[in-house]
Amino acid sequence: MDLNLRGKVVVLTGASVGIGLAVAEAFAAEGANLLLAARQEDRLREAAARIAREFGVSAVPVACDVATTAGVDKIVAAASTNFGGADVLFNNAGTGSNETIMDAPDEKWQSYWDLHVMAAVRLARGLVPLMKARGGGAILNNASICATQPLGYEPIYNVTKAALMMLSKNLANELIKDNIRVNTINPGLVLTPDWIKTAKELTRDSGGDWEAHLQHVADEHAPIRRFATPAELASFIVFLCSERASYSVGSTYFVDGGMLKTV
Template sequence: MDLGLKKKVAVVTGASVGIGLAVAEGFAAEGADVLLVARGKERVEAEAARIAADHGVKAAGISADVATAEGVAAIVEAARAEFGGADILINNAGTGSNETIMEAPDDKWQAYWDLHVMAAVRLARGIVPQMKARGGGAIIHNASICAVQPLWYEPIYNVTKAALMMFSKTLANEVIKDNIRVNTINPGLVLTPDWIKTAKQLTASSGGDWEGYLQGIADENAPIKRFASPQELANFFVFLCSDKASYSVGSTYFVDGGWLRTL
């Protein structure tokens, strides 16, 4: 299936590892050029070089902190300078939290607000004009099943991902007139390096069966009884940005192996 993505330019944040890296590679496999964004300069530049060599596309890596206005400005300028603008924006950068509402300080709330919400707001302000000049585009926000089905141990993550989902819907209504489609993906369990690292830490003193630990989480939460691979999730991102999804606007899609317990 030709997804119509050849020579499109995709900006992917949080792109040096896990879901973001799989998404960037998924676009490159379809012939799109990619700008990979992450905080770690060496890793993101190395992954960009590898993707360019593997897929015969133009790929660049930029070290930037999306949680800051300065970092976002650098990303917007890199998209313009390196590629002449962007057609696709994937707001993927983010991380889980661990706290209680009663104990979490204001600065932790603010840090996650900047990372999960203001990054998307600022990137929209910077990248949407580029998309308009190129005739349209697609924006995907990577939120979480926790935006609607919260986990007890990460209230800040739950709240800021819910806010991101509403921002996505509101932005979609504003920019569809410019032929820019905005949607949200809410993943469930995805086997990222962070999950593996955490599982190994938690099982180190009890035999080290980290795979069994993760299988227990999957058995408890996902009717499909397994984690998704980053590549499985990336396939959905790529499709949703393609010509084949041209009527998908302002929606939220759950890719969670059946974990969501509501309609």
């Protein structure tokens, strides 16, 4: 299926590793040009150079912190300078948390709010005018199954991802008149380097069988009994951002191997 993405400009955050990197590669395979944003500059530059070389597309790295206004301004300026705008925005930057509501300080709540919610707000404010000038576009926000089915150990993550999902719905209603589609994707278990790192840490003193630990997690939570690969999720994401999904507006898509326990 031709997704008609060749030559389109895609802005991705959290793009140097895991889901973000897999999505960048999937867009590049369709011939899209990329603006890749992440905090770790060396890793980001290496990923951008490799993608440009392997897929024959433009891949511009922008090292920044999207949780800050300065970081978002840097992305918007780079999109304008290097490509004259943008056609797709994939808000992917984010991280898990670990706390209780009773013990977590205000500063931790604020930092996750800035990363998961305000980054998406600010990037929309900056990039939507550029999308409108090009005739429209697509925004996809990466929330989590935890936005509707929370995990007990990370209430701040759960709450801010739920807010991101609601932001998507409201933004979709506001922007569809400008031919800009906004949707949300709620992944379940995806085998990212963070999951592997955590599993190795948790099993260090008990034999080090991190793979068995992850299998136990999958058996407990997902009827499919395995983690998704980032590439599996990326295929769905690229489709949602293409014109082949032109009637998808303000929707939330669970890609979770059956992990969601309700309809």
